[in-house]
Amino acid sequence: MELSQLAMFKAVVDQGSIVRASELLHCVPSNITNRIKILENELGVSLFIRKGRGLVVSPSGRLFLSYANKILSLCQESQRALDPAAAPSGDLRIGAIESSATGRLPKLLSKYHCLYPSVQMQFSTGEWSQLLKDVVDYKLDGAIVAVGVEHADIESAEIYKEELVLIASPIAGTIREPQDLRGFDIFMWPEGCPYRKTLVNWLDHHKVSSSIISIASYGTILGCVSSGAGVSLVPRGVFEQFRLIGGICGQVFSDLLPVQNYFIWNRHVEFHRAKDKFAELLKEEFKDI
CATH class of the missing domain: 1.10.10.10 (Winged helix-like DNA-binding domain superfamily/Winged helix DNA-binding domain)
Known part of the structure; x- marks a missing residue:
């Protein structure tokens, strides 16, 4: 063989x-x-x-x-x-949840390419559970998820905390407290999304019952919200991207705590300079978030 x-x-x-x-x-x-x-x-x-x-x-x-x-x-x-001092090169397979890919990574990916042009980046998005499986199975060199992972094959590092923003169309009226959400449809990623879980726990804490509609696309969520069909809870990074398009406004609630995001990799891969440099850049770029 x-x-x-x-x-x-x-x-x-x-x-x-x-x-x-x-x-x-x-x-x-x-x-x-x-x-x-x-x-x-x-x-x-x-x-x-x-x-x-x-x-x-x-x-x-x-x-x-x-x-x-x-x-x-x-x-x-x-x-x-065999050549630990060499500049990073070769393939680097990185995955990320959609919110990170949309709201946080575009500028960082461009900067990484400029710093390490010999690295061939392969980037993909997916649900955190699939990303975890792909890292364990050596299909990805690393991934960004919004869930703390406890797995025998996984190492992780905290990279940033994502503040959550409730978005709505201006025509939806003023939303200042959880009770104002009664009667609104709430568009969220399907079950399993950590941001959806945070929303559900928050609504339960305030004894607010609302209809949550599953949509696995931030673009579609934006379209629904900007048309006045309902509201959504999105990470700050995604909100900043959406706000540039217009048609939405955002509201932050003090008791909606930020969600920690992590970079994970397979602990059995000890030497991977391209991955290590990517992890270093993540920490540097997001140290103030």
């Missing part, structure tokens, strides 16, 4: 076809086909289910992929460890 075979196998899985994998790896498709067949013969299992010209990862292939990811990640780590 060779590392190049593992890289080809992973590329086929990630790209969904041998042709696209060959373009990514700059080799002919037949080379990948032959190397994967040799790998399957060595393992004694089929890694793919062949349907016509297409490929579907087999159950054995899914199991083997988790090991291939770990082996390739450890290989990259060993290369980085």
Whole structure:
């Protein structure tokens, strides 16, 4: 078994076809086909289910992929460890919850690229539970979440506290206290979102009952709120972005406490200069929040 075979196998899985994998790896498709067949013969299992010209990862292939990811990640780590003084380079896979990606990270990502142009950033968004799983499975090098994570494979660092702002259209009238929300529809991300949980606890504390409508898009939430259809509770960073568009106003409540955001990474990856520099920049850029 060779590392190049593992890289080809992973590329086929990630790209969904041998042709696209060959373009990514700059080799002919037949080379990948032959190397994967040799790998399957060595393992004694089929890694793919062949349907016509297409490929579907087999159950054995899914199991083997988790090991291939770990082996390739450890290989990259060993290369980085041999040259600890070198400038960060190579791939950096970062994930974030949508609120952080929308409200906090655009300028930071641009600055990181300017500081470390040799790093190839791959950025994605998702729910915190999926981001956690991807970090544990070595699919992400790090992620920003708004939940304190206790997991045997995870290290974390506090990066900033996100103040929460109630947003509404000016036509909705004045909202100065929780009781003013009675009768309003409240648009929030689906259950599992830590900001939604904070809202629910706050409403329960003040004995206020309101209809919460799940929408997994800040853009759609903004459209609903600005039209006067209801209100929403959003992080300060998102509110600052929305306010530039117009059509909304914000209200802060002293007993709605800020929500801590964290940067998480896999504790078993000890050397990753690109990730470490990203974590340092996070702390520096958000030290006053």
